[in-house]
Amino acid sequence: MALHIFIPDSLLEETPDPKIRTYKVGQIARAAAIFGVEHIWIYKAGGKDGKFIKLILEYAETPQYLRKALFPIRKELKYVGVIPPLRTPHHKLKGRPALGEIREGIIIKKGKRLYADIGLDELAIVEGSGEGRMTFKIVSVKPLKVVSAKPVEYWGYRVHLTNKTLAKTLKKARLDLAIATSRKGEDVRKVKLPPLEGEIGFVFGSPRKGVMEILRDFNEDYPFDLILNTIPNQKTKTVRTEEAVLATLAVFNFIRRD
Structure with a gap:
C-alpha cells in the first residue's frame, strides 16, 4: 500500500507571515513522515504558493547533511529552522559506517x-x-x-507540483482508491471501508474552500470512491488543512491492517 496526499497551492492563502508559512508546510511534511506518506501532490486551486510549498517540503525531506549541497541560499529558506526534524530512517546521523547500511x-x-x-x-x-x-x-x-540500492523501509516522500487542476492531478496519480475529505462527508466511523490496498489518495481542500467547491470553481467533477468526514463532532468552526492531514492520516493508520 502506498499513501498519497493532495494539497492545494492555496494552502497558505490566509498566512502572510513568512515564518508561519514555513512552519505550516513543515507540519504537512511532519504528518506525511509520521504516517509514511510516499507522495505529496500539489494541485492548482487558484493559489500562488505551489513552488514555495514544494521547496519547503523537499527541503524538509532531504537529510540534513545534503541540504547545503542541494539547496543554495535563497530568501524562501530563511525560516527553515522552524521546521521540525522528520527523523525518518533515511535521515541518518553521523557515525561509523556499517556494512550493508x-x-x-x-x-x-x-x-x-x-x-x-x-x-x-x-x-x-x-x-x-x-x-x-x-x-x-x-x-x-x-x-x-x-x-x-533500493531501501526496504519507509524512505521519505516525493513531491509533485503538477500545475494541473485537482481532477487532472488525480487522474495523473492513477489511484486505486480516492478519498475526499469534507465536513459534509459521511462519518468515517459509520462507513464500511473497502480494503486498503494499492495506491490510496487523500484529498484536502484549502483554508477557504472545500474539495467539492474547488472542483466546481474549475467546472470539474471527479468520481471519488469515498467522501468522508474524518473529524466528526469537531468543535471549531474550521479545521486547518495541516490539521486535517494529521487527523485523517491518524484515523486511517488505526484502521489499516498491513
Whole structure:
C-alpha cells in the first residue's frame, strides 16, 4: 500500500507571515513522515504558493547533511529552522559506517572517479554510475565503497507540483482508491471501508474552500470512491488543512491492517 496526499497551492492563502508559512508546510511534511506518506501532490486551486510549498517540503525531506549541497541560499529558506526534524530512517546521523547500511547521498565527481557524500567523515567510492542525489548501500568499509540500492523501509516522500487542476492531478496519480475529505462527508466511523490496498489518495481542500467547491470553481467533477468526514463532532468552526492531514492520516493508520 502506498499513501498519497493532495494539497492545494492555496494552502497558505490566509498566512502572510513568512515564518508561519514555513512552519505550516513543515507540519504537512511532519504528518506525511509520521504516517509514511510516499507522495505529496500539489494541485492548482487558484493559489500562488505551489513552488514555495514544494521547496519547503523537499527541503524538509532531504537529510540534513545534503541540504547545503542541494539547496543554495535563497530568501524562501530563511525560516527553515522552524521546521521540525522528520527523523525518518533515511535521515541518518553521523557515525561509523556499517556494512550493508543504506544511506542517502549525492554524487561528487573527481576526475574520472565517482564518489558519494553519504554523511560520514569521508567520501565513499561509487561502484557503478549515477548523478545527483541517490540511495546507496555500503558494500565495503575499508575502503569505503557504495553501490546504488533500493531501501526496504519507509524512505521519505516525493513531491509533485503538477500545475494541473485537482481532477487532472488525480487522474495523473492513477489511484486505486480516492478519498475526499469534507465536513459534509459521511462519518468515517459509520462507513464500511473497502480494503486498503494499492495506491490510496487523500484529498484536502484549502483554508477557504472545500474539495467539492474547488472542483466546481474549475467546472470539474471527479468520481471519488469515498467522501468522508474524518473529524466528526469537531468543535471549531474550521479545521486547518495541516490539521486535517494529521487527523485523517491518524484515523486511517488505526484502521489499516498491513
